[in-house]
């Protein structure tokens with residue numbers, strides 16, 4: 331695929347500028363993004379299997395808020411703002427844990443059931459004006475998809491079907507294409523957490539383009555020869571990038587992987603698909619596993635990325651060697667995040683005050699910039 335084969339509607343009239351450097355460094359821009367992007371959209375927070383019993387919980391930073399995600403006694407996933415309704419203490423300070431029956435605030439011991447209701451508070455008989463029913467934890471909207479809990483802080487959340495499922499499937503042609511991978515039934519074979527010293531947008535932009543693939547991803551381009559050309563941006567991998575002829579599986583040395591996911595079709599076999607779900611999720615599909623990256627933006631120059639490698643449960647339970655499968659994309663991650671960290675400090679340079687330039691194969695990064703700009707001015 332060459333640039334001249336781009337659909338005419340996607341051809342830029344001329345080379346266009348990137349966002350200015352300050353968009354990646356200014357805390358005020360980041361605060362605006364927290365408010366207008368991460369706190370308004372669906373945010374992929376937690377792997378459902380992390381909440382495999384009532385009282386298991388995780389806390390996740392979503393925009394400016396800490397969100398507490400847990401499972402109720404009835405088995406439903408619940409999410410709340412992680413803040414005590416009494417005087418505002420942070421309720422859970424751990425990232426993950428388990429409570430028996432309730433969350434108790436460490437400050438004055440107000441106690442909340444797993445459904446968020448205030449169930450006990452010391453000396454309340456002497457405070458008749460405190461109505462326990464109105465001082466429950468603040469609910470956050472939840473949905474489950476691909477085996478993850480997605481939360482939304484907006485009072486009126488946007489359509490999950492359109493913004494998440496629709497956005498994830500639109501490039502794959504078949505709306506059921508993702509379902510074939512049965513991601514909600516897969517087990518986490520490995521999780522690696524990367525603390526990346528870069529703005530979240532640099533990570534999105536990098537994931538969206540493959541102009542860098544030939545330079546920094548020797549193992550990946552060996553596996554997916556199409557990526558050597560640098561034009562295999564997401565637009566093109568809607569059809570899936572084909573494995574190299576000699577590769578037996580999506581592994582670091584091209585050796586055979588593990589058992590194929592049964593739902594994967596013949597057409598999807600021996601192909602790699604990459605999907606971006608704005609604002610903070612990347613999904614990678616290969617025949618025997620699914621790799622999901624969730625970004626948790628913490629500051630203008632810091633983003634935690636949790637990456638899960640998901641395999642068939644039987645494969646994980648059998649103790650099969652997953653190292654060669656994990657190693658390939660782990661290397662890709664490290665190579666990508668190093669590139670983002672290389673750009674981050676330079677965003678402050680006067681050389682980048684008005685931004686840089688996008689080559690034609692990066693037209694979709696331009697579209698991403700337009701999207702961010704429109705969200706912030708909304």
Ligand code: FES
Nearest residue numbers: 414416417435438
């Ligand atoms: Fe939580 Fe007082 S702040 S009980």
Ligand code: FE
Nearest residue numbers: 536543547666
């Ligand atoms: Fe990359």
